[in-house]
Structures are given as structure tokens and as C-alpha cells.
Amino acid sequence: MLPLTVPFLTTIGLAVVGYFLACRRAFVVASGDIRVLNALPHQHGLNTALSTLLPPIAMMLVWALAVRIGAGHDLALAPYNPLFTYIALIGLAIMGLLLSLLRISRNFQARDASERWIMALLIFASTIAILTTIGIVLSMVSETYSFFGQYNWRDFFFSTTWSPNFRGGSDLGIIPLIWGTLYISFIALLFAVPVGLFAAVYLSEYASTRMRSVAKPMIEVLAGIPTIVYGLFALVTVGPLLRDYFAAPMGLGQSASSVMTAGLVMGIMLIPFVSSLSDDIINAVPQSMRDGSLGLGATKSETIRKVVVPAALPGIVGAVLLAASRAIGETMIVVLGAGAAARLSLNPFEAMTTVTVKIVSQLTGDTDFASPETLVAFALGLTLFVITLCLNVVALFIVRKYREQYE
Amino acid sequence: MSISQHGSLLQADPHTKKRNAAEKRFRLYGLSAIGIAIFALVILLISIIGNGASSFRQTYLSFPVTISAAEIKVAETALLKTGAYNKIIETSLLAFLIEHDLMQETPEADAFGMISDEAGATFRHFITANPDAAGTTFQMNLLTNGRIDGYYKGRVTAQTALLDKNVTPAQLVLADRLAAQGALVKRFNWEFFTNPDASDNRPEAAGLGVAILGSLYMMAVVLCLALPIGVAASIYLEEFAHKNWITDVIEVNIANLAAVPSIVYGILGLAIFINFAELNQSSPLVGGLVLTLMTLPTIIISTRASLKSIPPSIRDAALGVGASKMQSVFHHVLPLAAPGILTGTIIGLAQALGETAPLLLIGMVAFVKEYPAAWSTDAGLFGEASTALPVQVFNWTQRSDPAFVERASGAIITLLIFLLIMNALAIFLRKKFERRW
Numbered sequence: 001m002l003p004l005t006v007p008f009l010t011t012i013g014l015a016v017v018g019y020f021l022a023c024r025r026a027f028v029v030a031s032g033d034i035r036v037l038n039a040l041p042h043q044h045g046l047n048t049a050l051s052t053l054l055p056p057i058a059m060m061l062v063w064a065l066a067v068r069i070g071a072g073h074d075l076a077l078a079p080y081n082p083l084f085t086y087i088a089l090i091g092l093a094i095m096g097l098l099l100s101l102l103r104i105s106r107n108f109q110a111r112d113a114s115e116r117w118i119m120a121l122l123i124f125a126s127t128i129a130i131l132t133t134i135g136i137v138l139s140m141v142s143e144t145y146s147f148f149g150q151y152n153w154r155d156f157f158f159s160t161t162w163s164p165n166f167r168g169g170s171d172l173g174i175i176p177l178i179w180g181t182l183y184i185s186f187i188a189l190l191f192a193v194p195v196g197l198f199a200a201v202y203l204s205e206y207a208s209t210r211m212r213s214v215a216k217p218m219i220e221v222l223a224g225i226p227t228i229v230y231g232l233f234a235l236v237t238v239g240p241l242l243r244d245y246f247a248a249p250m251g252l253g254q255s256a257s258s259v260m261t262a263g264l265v266m267g268i269m270l271i272p273f274v275s276s277l278s279d280d281i282i283n284a285v286p287q288s289m290r291d292g293s294l295g296l297g298a299t300k301s302e303t304i305r306k307v308v309v310p311a312a313l314p315g316i317v318g319a320v321l322l323a324a325s326r327a328i329g330e331t332m333i334v335v336l337g338a339g340a341a342a343r344l345s346l347n348p349f350e351a352m353t354t355v356t357v358k359i360v361s362q363l364t365g366d367t368d369f370a371s372p373e374t375l376v377a378f379a380l381g382l383t384l385f386v387i388t389l390c391l392n393v394v395a396l397f398i399v400r401k402y403r404e405q406y407e
Numbered sequence: 408m409s410i411s412q413h414g415s416l417l418q419a420d421p422h423t424k425k426r427n428a429a430e431k432r433f434r435l436y437g438l439s440a441i442g443i444a445i446f447a448l449v450i451l452l453i454s455i456i457g458n459g460a461s462s463f464r465q466t467y468l469s470f471p472v473t474i475s476a477a478e479i480k481v482a483e484t485a486l487l488k489t490g491a492y493n494k495i496i497e498t499s500l501l502a503f504l505i506e507h508d509l510m511q512e513t514p515e516a517d518a519f520g521m522i523s524d525e526a527g528a529t530f531r532h533f534i535t536a537n538p539d540a541a542g543t544t545f546q547m548n549l550l551t552n553g554r555i556d557g558y559y560k561g562r563v564t565a566q567t568a569l570l571d572k573n574v575t576p577a578q579l580v581l582a583d584r585l586a587a588q589g590a591l592v593k594r595f596n597w598e599f600f601t602n603p604d605a606s607d608n609r610p611e612a613a614g615l616g617v618a619i620l621g622s623l624y625m626m627a628v629v630l631c632l633a634l635p636i637g638v639a640a641s642i643y644l645e646e647f648a649h650k651n652w653i654t655d656v657i658e659v660n661i662a663n664l665a666a667v668p669s670i671v672y673g674i675l676g677l678a679i680f681i682n683f684a685e686l687n688q689s690s691p692l693v694g695g696l697v698l699t700l701m702t703l704p705t706i707i708i709s710t711r712a713s714l715k716s717i718p719p720s721i722r723d724a725a726l727g728v729g730a731s732k733m734q735s736v737f738h739h740v741l742p743l744a745a746p747g748i749l750t751g752t753i754i755g756l757a758q759a760l761g762e763t764a765p766l767l768l769i770g771m772v773a774f775v776k777e778y779p780a781a782w783s784t785d786a787g788l789f790g791e792a793s794t795a796l797p798v799q800v801f802n803w804t805q806r807s808d809p810a811f812v813e814r815a816s817g818a819i820i821t822l823l824i825f826l827l828i829m830n831a832l833a834i835f836l837r838k839k840f841e842r843r844w
Binding site: 005068072111112115118119121122123124125126127128129130132133135136139140142143194195196197198199201202203205206215218219221222224225226227228229230231232233235236237268271272275299300301302304305322325326328329330331332335336356359360363364369377378381384385388389392393396 | 439661663816
């Protein structure tokens with residue numbers, strides 16, 4: 001990448017020079033009376049600057065990408081002499097500069113020309129979101145493919161033991177990891193959904209404006225706290241507390257990191273997520289429906305239970321699915337709170353592990369990108385991505401459909 | 408129908424009572440749900456602040472140190488320079504203790520063990536910064552050993568010292584004598600914010616310097632990339648794009664990217680930026696790029712919302728006096744939407760600042776002792792190995808010494824203060840510039 005610094009800076013310099021040259025030339029062409037020009041001098045300048053700057057930069061991107069892909073296929077695309085690259089790129093910049101300077105005339109529509117360049121930039125920016133998704137999928141699919149070349153996919157999806165061994169002969173079954181993930185997410189949702197939902201109902205239906213203005217931001221503070229903070233909270237406070245007061249006296253285990261620890265703390269994290277989504281959805285239920293129910297003599301809670309919540313149900317289900325997707329993908333809380341032992345057990349006070357924990361543990365430290373023990377992380381990542389993608393798409397579809405219903 | 412079935416208007420019948428009780432219960436559930444949420448927040452904050460507040464104050468030992476120019480020369484030629492400086496400190500400490508009659512049968516090794524292993528390096532740093540100090544006697548403030556510091560923070564007692572091979576009860580007694588003499592004091596620990604990380608056996612010297620610097624570099628990368636790209640993408644989607652299947656795909660895509668687990672971005676960064684593009688591992692550049700991709704959806708969503716809130720009359724007026732569509736957007740709509748865009752950007756940055764998981768995968772968890780430079784000829788822009796605030800917290804939780812838990816909580820408090828400032832700024836901007844049309 002570094003060899004491109006010189007042509008990059010030169011191009012920027014040329015573009016700045018081009019701006020002033022074009023402004024000057026426009027003045028000269030107009031013989032000092034800019035009213036005869038179709039576009040203002042600075043629009044001519046902008047067009048020249050962009051014509052000088054953008055083609056070489058686009059070429060640099062394509063060039064860097066081509067060299068990288070070529071290197072991946074043992075093709076030597078990069079010329080032995082970097083001077084060649086310099087000349088090609090700077091030549092392109094100078095060509096853009098000269099051509100756009102030559103185009104300057106009284107009738108040249110420089111504003112439209114420069115806006116076409118800007119439009120190209122805007123379109124490029126909005127494709128980055130798509131490129132990101134393609135990057136995510138490609139990066140995981142190719143490594144997962146080479147993982148399944150070394151490891152039987154049936155063993156990966158159906159084996160119930162997870163015991164990686166960097167000397168070979170590992171068992172890499174995903175089932176215990178999926179079990180841990182789902183168990184922890186289930187406990188988290190069991191805690192977060194009722195609390196979040198009731199909080200949202202109370203805030204939108206009962207609370208006075210003053211209480212709402214105090215309680216709502218406080219709950220939303222929980223959403224702004226980074227997950228590493230929750231992780232530390234699980235590790236230092238909640239874990240030992242649960243072990244000393246629940247697990248140990250009941251004879252259920254001696255481990256501070258457990259499904260319960262991670263689940264509870266993750267539940268706290270999800271409260272604001274569930275409550276703010278449900279709040280929006282409950283507020284979208286038309287007031288006339290409430291008025292109708294109250295007018296028939298129902299109490300407020302009856303109205304909420306029998307009219308508002310059923311009407312908002314699809315939206316709430318969508319919110320819960322989004323929360324589930326977030327719980328499944330959560331990493332730091334489970335890394336610090338759930339433990340590292342892959343286990344299939346029902347005891348919530350035992351340490352278990354999740355897909356995300358294993359992605360972290362297989363990809364940190366010294367990694368060898370040819371061994372199945374490292375590559376399995378990409379297969380785990382792809383599994384995680386597919387699960388959360390399905391949940392997200394279904395949830396987004398439901399929420400969107402629901403919004404349209406009352407609009 | 409009998410009268411009893413109608414009941415009195417003044418007396419609620421059993422059915423009404425039941426309904427009213429249900430109403431009350433329902434309200435109670437709602438209130439307790441809010442109570443639980445706020446209680447959780449309070450406990451969380453108390454736990455973190457309770458564990459971490461003490462990390463901002465540290466125990467120092469201050470005593471006079473004498474060093475001659477010859478001794479400096481010898482120390483600088485020694486194989487282990489900091490070791491040689493340690494010897495000089497130990498001689499001075501012993502002289503100080505004997506002079507004030509504080510030794511009282513304490514073994515010499517125990518007395519030397521009072522000071523942090525980091526002292527030699529601190530001292531050397533001081534001597535190189537003040538070469539005039541040679542040949543004079545001057546007061547040095549040196550960090551005490553982590554266990555002595557722990558004694559004053561309630562982690563270490565005479566009982567635990569018996570079982571601990573890093574501290575002896577005699578040292579604690581000596582520490583008390585020194586404290587009574589006024590040589591051992593607790594004071595605000597600026598080094599916590601400026602020192603780099605330290606190894607397992609010297610928690611007292613571990614600081615956040617490298618982590619804060621790394622986080623700042625990454626925020627700079629995120630700001631420089633995510634803001635322009637996010638705003639450009641939003642402008643296209645909101646103002647120019649025709650509604651067709653391509654824009655539909657982009658929209659669904661952005662909504663989904665906002666909900667993709669952060670660790671997946673880490674895998675993306677590892678595969679694309681490190682393995683494919685061969686950028687430096689654990690560099691703020693790669694971290695910043697990964698966080699940029701993560702924050703983009705947040706920025707795009709909030710920018711589009713604030714563009715949407717600008718009334719069409721503004722655009723129509725601009726078009727009416729001959730502006731092109733592009734000019735109406737850049738000269739009129741964008742400046743009016745700027746406060747909203749800025750607020751969304753700050754909130755996105757705050758999210759990025761606290762993000763940990765993807766950074767673990769791109770190697771930012773490594774032990775970094777050197778301050779990373781923003782630019783170097785070998786590594787390029789932001790290419791030197793670094794760490795980040797939340798990753799430093801994770802790193803410290805993985806150490807065995809309980810003093811690191813205190814450090815981790817202290818680092819969290821620092822991180823939360825940064826987040827608080829950013830969010831307060833966002834709220835202030837929103838309140839100050841909010842405009843209803």
C-alpha cells in the first residue's frame with residue numbers, strides 16, 4: 001500500500017493546482033465578464049479538480065485490489081519497477097487535468113459536469129454497505145470451504161463433543177456450543193422480555209410526563225454501556241454472588257462463571273433494547289382503539305392486556321426476535337461470564353460456552369490458518385451469521401409490516 | 408332479579424373488587440419492572456465504581472536519593488541498566504531507613520521489596536530527563552510494590568501476607584512505620600493515565616497510556632472515514648435514489664448490517680484487512696477500519712432521519728431560484744441537517760469506542776509497551792501495534808493478580824467518563840440546535 005503514497009499526494013497537489021488554473025482560465029475565456037459563462041469559474045475549477053483527482057484514485061483502488069488478488073493466485077501483477085506505477089497514475093492525473101482545462105469554454109456546462117463526478121462519489125459511498133456484506137460472506141465462505149475440506153461436515157454439525165487439540169485429532173462438534181448459546185440467550189430473554197415489556201407498558205400508558213422524563217433516560221443509559229462493562233460486572237460481582245448464595249448452598253456447582261451469570265447480566269443488557277423497541281410499537285397503536293375499549297367500561301389494565309398488547313403483538317414479537325439475535329451474537333459478556341468448557345448440561349449454575357466464545361478463543365493468540373482448529377472459527381462465524389441474519393430478516397419484515405398496518 | 412345482584416353503587420361488588428385488584432397488580436408489575444431496571448443500573452455502577460475508584464490513588468514511597476555522575480556512567484554501561492539503577496535506589500533507601508531508625512530487624516531483602524520493580528526504569532527516565540541531578544541528593548517519589556499498595560486498599564492483611572510469597576508481614580509492619588514517618592503516602596495517580604501496560608508481577612505500574620492513545624487513533628480513523636462515507640451514502644439514498652429493487656436491497660442490507668453481531672466484523676477484519684490486504688496486525692488503522700464498517704449503519708440511519716426531517720419547501724425554494732438538485736442539497740438541506748448528523752455521529756463514535764469483541768480478533772489484545780506513533784516510515788499511517796481502552800480492560804481481567812481487577816474497573820470508569828462526555832455533547836448539540844418545522 002505504501003508505494004502509492006507518492007502518486008496519491010501528487011494527484012491531490014495536481015487537483016489543487018487544477019482548481020486554480022481552471023478558475024483562471026474561465027476568467028480569461030470570459031474576458032473578465034463572468035456573466036457570459038454558462039457556469040461560474042469555481043464550478044469550472046471544481047470540475048477540473050475532480051477530473052484530475054478521481055480517475056487516478058479509482059485506478060489506485062482497482063490496481064491495489066488486482067495486485068492483492070494476483071498475489072493470492074501467484075500472479076506477479078505488480079511491476080518490478082514502482083516507477084512504472086507512478087508514471088501511469090500521475091500520467092492519468094495530468095491527462096484529466098489537461099483534458100478538462102481544454103474543455104473550458106463559454107458554453108461548457110461545468111456545473112453539470114462536476115455534479116456527475118459528485119454523483120459517482122455518492123453512489124460509490126452507498127455501495128460500501130453492500131460491499132461490506134459481500135466481504136463478510138466471502139471472507140467466511142472461503143475459509144469455511146477449506147475447513148470442510150479438512151474436517152467432515154457431518155462431524156461438525158452433529159458431533160456432541162468439542163475438544164480442539166492443536167496437535168491434531170480434535171473433535172469439533174458444534175452442538176455443545178449451540179446448546180450453551182441458546183441456553184444463555186433463553187435465560188437472558190426470560191429475564192429481559194417481561195421486565196422490558198412491563199417497563200415499556202408502564203412508561204407509555206401509566207407514567208406521568210415527569211416520571212417518564214426521568215425513568216426513560218435512566219433505562220436508556222443501560223443501552224449505552226459497553227458490553228465489556230457488563231462482562232466485568234458478571235465476572236467480579238454477579239458470578240461470585242450467585243455462586244456463594246445460590247449455587248453452593250444448593251449444591252449445584254462451585255463455578256462463578258455459569259450460564260445463569262451470563263444469562264442474567266445479558267438480560268440486564270437487553271432490557272433497554274426490548275423496552276425502547278416495544279415503547280415505539282405500543283405508541284404506534286392508535287389512540288382510538290384504547291378509547292373504544294375504555295368507553296366500553298374496561299379498566300386500563302384490561303385495555304392494555306386485551307386490546308393494546310394483542311394489537312402490538314406482531315411488533316413485539318419482532319422486537320423479541322431482534323433481542324434474541326443480539327443475545328446470540330453477544331461476545332464479551334459470555335467470554336467473561338459463561339466460562340470456556342463446552343458442556344451439554346441442564347444445570348444453569350454450571351459453566352458452559354458459546355459459539356462466540358470459541359470464535360474468540362480459536363482466533364486469538366498464535367494461529368495457523370491451515371489447521372482445522374483455526375479454520376473452524378470461520379465455520380462457527382458463518383453459522384452465527386446465518387442464524388442472526390435469519391432472525392434479523394424475519395424480525396425486520398414483521399416490524400415493517402406491522403408499522404404499515406397503522407400508518 | 409333480586410336487589411343483592413345489583414348491589415350498591417357505594418359498595419363495590421366482588422367482581423369489581425377483583426377487577427380493581429387486577430388493575431393495581433398490573434400497575435405494580437409495571438412499576439417493579441422499572442424498579443428492577445434502575446436497580447440493575449445502580450448496582451452495576453456501584454460495583455464498578457466501588458472496585459475501581461481506588462485505582463486512581465496509589466501508594467508512593469518518597470525518600471532522598473543520591474547519585475554521582477560516575478554511578479550514572481557505570482549504570483549506563485551495565486547490561487541491565489534498570490537493574491543497576493535499582494541497586495542505587497536500594498542503597499539510598501537503606502541509608503534513609505537506617506538514618507530514621509526504621510529498619511528495626513527487618514530483613515534487607517524485605518525492605519528492598521517495598522518498592523516496585525518498575526522503580527529502576529522510572530529513576531533512569533528521571534535521570535535522562537534531568538542530567539543536572541548527578542552528584543546531588545534529591546527527593547524521589549517511587550511507586551510501592553502492588554501488595555503494599557493493596558495493604559492500604561484493604562486487599563492485603565497480615566494473615567494473607569503469611570500465605571503470599573510476594574509480601575511478608577515484616578514488610579507490612581515496616582510500611583506502617585514509614586506511613587507514620589510520612590514517607591509512605593497515597594496520592595492521585597497520574598501515571599495510571601500515562602503509563603503503558605506492565606507485566607503480570609508489577610500491577611502497580613500498569614497504566615492506560617497506550618490504550619487511550621490507540622483508542623484516540625481509532626476514533627480519528629472512524630471519524631475521517633465513517634462520517635463522509637455515511638453522509639454521502641445517506642444523501643444518495645434519501646435525496647437522489649429512485650425507488651427500485653437495488654435501493655431496496657441496499658436498505659435491507661443496511662438495516663441488517665446494524666444488527667450483525669460485532670464479532671462477525673472482527674472475522675471480516677481478520678480475513679480482509681489482515682490476511683488479504685496484509686495491513687499490520689493490532690494496528691489502530693485496521694481497528695479503525697473495522698469500527699468504521701460497524702458504525703456506518705448507525706450513522707447512515709441517523710443521517711437519513713435528520714435529512715428526512717428537513718421540510719421539502721426548503722428544497723423547492725432552492726430549486727425555484729435556479730439551484731441544481733445537488734446545490735439544493737449541499738447548500739441548504741445539509742447545513743440544516745448538520746446538528747442531527749453530528750449527534751448521530753457522536754453516538755456512533757461512542758458505540759465504537761466501547762466495542763471490544765472485533766478488536767480481540769485483529770490482535771489488539773497483544774501486550775504493547777511502546778507508545779504507537781501516528782506515522783512511521785515502516786508501518787505507515789496508524790500502523791504501529793497498539794491496544795484500545797476496552798481491550799485493555801479485557802486484558803487485565805485475564806491476569807491472576809487481584810490488583811488487576813482494580814485496574815480493570817478503573818479503566819472502565821475512565822472509559823465511561825469518555826462516553827459520558829460524548830453523550831452529553833450529543834444531548835447538548837441536540838438541545839441547542841434542535842429545530843421543529
